Amino acid sequence: MAKNSIQPWANGTGSNRMTDAAYQRWDKSHGFEKGTASSEEANTLWATNSLVASAFGQFAADGSGTDVTTDMGRDQLVDAFKAALTQFINMGTGVPGSVVPVGSPIPWPKDEAPKGWLLMEGQSTDGFPVLKQLYGDRLPDMRGQFIRGCEQGRAVLSTQDDQIKAHEHDKGSLSTSEAGGHTPSGKTAPAGEHFHNYDRQTSERTEDGGGFDDGYKKRVFNEPAETSVEPAHEHELVMEAVDPHIHPVTGNTGSFGGNETRPRNIAFNYIVRAA
Structure with a gap:
């Protein structure tokens, strides 16, 4: 000494x-x-x-x-x-009680790190023996990351993906409002001028043998036919009256939110004392 x-x-x-x-x-x-x-x-x-x-x-x-x-x-x-x-002030050896130990991540409000510090962007720790001892071969990439206190059973410097805690939503009693008694009614859409095809039954005489007064046989068969042409029109629809009632609502709500889960925040760069 x-x-x-x-x-x-x-x-x-x-x-x-x-x-x-x-x-x-x-x-x-x-x-x-x-x-x-x-x-x-x-x-x-x-x-x-x-x-x-x-x-x-x-x-x-x-x-x-x-x-x-x-x-x-x-x-x-x-x-x-x-x-x-x-x-x-611990510019190199990590003396206990010093102001900032080597390897400490610090929020920094600039895009450039001050002298003796490095931005934490996942770069190599080669040339910085204390950082290599603390972090391994590379610094953590702190861009877009939060720091969380290490809970029991979790390794220091381990990472986690974003996640929402498992939960359920009460279905409640969602339904339409009561409509009261009513008789549904309406009309078909106009079809325009048109006719309908159908098969009609007819008969004809064949060879002699009876069936007609003149002694000929009768043959019965269907042949295509058309109704007369009707002008453009619509059909009235009237259904049976129903009592007052409501309709249940089923299914899922629409998607809501962005592309990640995050709290309200302000952006800083993380820097680390290098030596």
């Missing part, structure tokens, strides 16, 4: 320094008066500043892995602090 050599001044028990209450009452706006600074006042001032410097140095050493010493240059200390801050 990297060390931090910047230690707080006069931080031990019983140190020669002012109490916090006395320090708060002390007028610090003009600094020490010439020739009047006491060791207690000086120790308190150095202790306050060195405490902040020590905490800063410890953060830089722990997060960067670089030793923070009293003889390092300012630029070195700044670099160590930047590295520690990067580590803290």
Whole structure:
């Protein structure tokens, strides 16, 4: 573990320094008066500043892995602090307690991902070892997808197709309104001028042998015939009267809805911290 050599001044028990209450009452706006600074006042001032410097140095050493010493240059200390801050906000190693772990999907209101992030469009995780460890060979394609909390018995990162929960609709008592007693009636459609074909029965004489007064036989048979031509007309239809009644309605309702099941929503892109 990297060390931090910047230690707080006069931080031990019983140190020669002012109490916090006395320090708060002390007028610090003009600094020490010439020739009047006491060791207690000086120790308190150095202790306050060195405490902040020590905490800063410890953060830089722990997060960067670089030793923070009293003889390092300012630029070195700044670099160590930047590295520690990067580590803290998890730009690469997934430190517990960091702001956003690598691999976390985040809604993003732009079509381009910011630096260090990737749009989640099913692309390869090659070159991103942490993402490969979390997601496998490819990122999920989050376009048109919702995230759902993983319930017991379901695998993390498993997918589901859209679905409507099985249910029934009560048939109720749907029917037509009561029509009352009535006699259905109406007319046929006009047929226009026309005639009807039919077969008529007729007879004729054959050879001698009786049947007619003159002694000839009679032969009876059917022959095609036509009625006389009737002008265009229609036929009246009158049915037997019926009592008041209703008619039941059967069958299915018509199709309703679109091509998918979805809640009300707003579109964002999902991005993931890449490294």
